[in-house]
Amino acid sequence: MIFDNKCDPGGDHCRHHLDTLKRVTKCLDRVLDDKHKCGLPAIKKDLDIIEKKLNYILSKKSRYGLYSIKNEINTLAKRVKEFLGKIDKIDRCVTHNALTLKGMKRDIKKVDEAVHNPDYGLKEIKSEVREIEKKLDSPTMGLHEIKKEVMDIEDLVSSPKVGLCEIKREVAIIEDIVSEIEKIITSPHVGLSEIKEEVANIEDAVTDPDFGLSEIKREVAAIEDAITDPDFGLSEIKREVAAIEDAITDPDFGLSEIKREVAAIEDAITDPDFGLSEIKREIRDIEQRLGITQYLTTGPFLKDSSEQTLHLKALNYSAVTQSVTFVLHDLRQCPITETATTIPFLNITPCCALFTEIGIGTDESNLEVRAELSTTFGLFVYGATKTGEPGAEGDKRTEIFHSQWAPLATFCG
Known part of the structure; x- marks a missing residue:
């Protein structure tokens, strides 16, 4: 029993305890009320939701969880590496010196060496010309034979099937095709000028100070700095996630301990000897003795x-x-x-x-x-x-x- 049966029913001390018990009863009613936003059922429901969300964040199924974040960071790092490789190739192409004056001098020297070469130089060429003259006088491969073959060629040229007329007809067809190609090239929408304009736009975009290649490199560097930042980077994120996991699984203050304490409170409130129903019964007894x-x-x-x-x-x-x-x-x-x-x-x-x-x-x-x-x-x-x-x-x-x-x-x- 909470009150001594010898309590003076009309005394201020007894009424003070009665008011206190009434307020405690109301608070306990609100704690057990399903609709109260801070009641035990609401706390249990919120704890279950938090547990489910944390388990989902730590699982591989979560689209925005830690596992997904790690995969996306690895993918981003690979793409940045590939992009930097392409940038290095562009830089090498820009700085190539194949057409410089030094290269031209080197090529001229090679030509001069080729002219005086004993195997295939000018002297060797003259020798080969004399051999060609001898071949022109040959009865089998000489000039006479060439003329005969030329006559055969002329016969072929005047042939109605494979001769010059047929060739001209096919050339006319080719010219028509070339004309169509020229129209396409000179078209204002898909022609060479449009292609040049688009290439110029691409060059402008690449060299743009706000969105071009230099800005992309700067942003990639900023991303790399953010990822490797000791205070807010990936290592810090991993550390904080580990701290959250430790807090949740802590045997003294974690989720299981909170659930155990909530269950203890529920057991105390529903206790048949000292719980809410017993307090209400004792209040009714006191009110009856006081006439209230x-x-x-x-x-x-x-x-x-x-x-x-x-x-x-x-x-x-x-x-x-x-x-x-x-x-x-x-x-x-x-x-x-x-x-x-x-x-x-x-x-x-x-x-x-x-x-x-x-x-x-x-x-x-x-x-x-x-x-x-x-x-x-x-x-x-x-x-x-x-x-x-x-x-x-x-x-x-x-x-x-x-x-x-x-x-x-x-x-x-």
């Missing part, structure tokens, strides 16, 4: 044959709308709940009262009235019997003021 309860009763009373009307009244002195439900029991019935009459007072506005009268018969009987209040503070009830019919003037007989209503913890039925 939402459930009141007149207790049994006798009315005679002249008391024909029951007058009921409720006064709201709180700052919000309240309600009272009166229940009339005829004690001649057993159980008394079989013939209960319910009289609801709904929506009693602040600083206002509601009242009503009901008939209770003309015979002598034993009655009891109970009241179910929406609050324990600022709401007052009153009951009285009188002579005459409901709504008519009559004499009061039995009056039950608010202070005379007895507190109840439970009700029959």
Whole structure:
């Protein structure tokens, strides 16, 4: 038990503890509420979501996880290496000195050496010319034979199938094809000028100071610096990820420890001896002993044959709308709940009262009235019997003021 049974029901110390218990109960209700954003169910749900996300980030299936980041960085490094290789080739082509003056002098020297070469120089050429003259006088391969072959060639040239006319016709066809090629080359849309213009645009793009080759090299260098940065680079990212993994798997403060503590809190709240239900039960007991309860009763009373009307009244002195439900029991019935009459007072506005009268018969009987209040503070009830019919003037007989209503913890039925 939280409170000593010897606590003075009317004492300030006891009321102070009661208010404290009520606030604790409300806080615990909110902690267990599924809809409360900071309650235990919400914390458990958030922890499960965090665990799933972290597991997904560390898995190979994650599109933006650590494994994917490593693969993308490796791919980027390969592409940068290939691009730098192409850049080096362009630089070598630009600085090539094959057409310099020194190279030309070297070529002239080689020509001079070739002219005076004993094997294939000028002297050797003259010797070969004399051999050619001898061959021209040859009866089998000489000039006479050449003339005969020329005549054969002339016959072929004048041939209608493979001669000069056929050749001219085919040349005309070739010229037409060449003309079409010239049209394509000189076209303003796909011709040589357009090709030159596009090549010029490519050269301008390559040499552009903001987006060209130098800027690309600078950005690639910046990427490499960022990747290798000791404070924010790949090694630092790996270190921080490892720290996160260590924090999650820490046996004293990690995810498993948080889950264990949450489970311990749930066990404490649902404990049948010291949990929330036991605290609420003890609060109801204390309220009953102090007379502070939402459930009141007149207790049994006798009315005679002249008391024909029951007058009921409720006064709201709180700052919000309240309600009272009166229940009339005829004690001649057993159980008394079989013939209960319910009289609801709904929506009693602040600083206002509601009242009503009901008939209770003309015979002598034993009655009891109970009241179910929406609050324990600022709401007052009153009951009285009188002579005459409901709504008519009559004499009061039995009056039950608010202070005379007895507190109840439970009700029959």
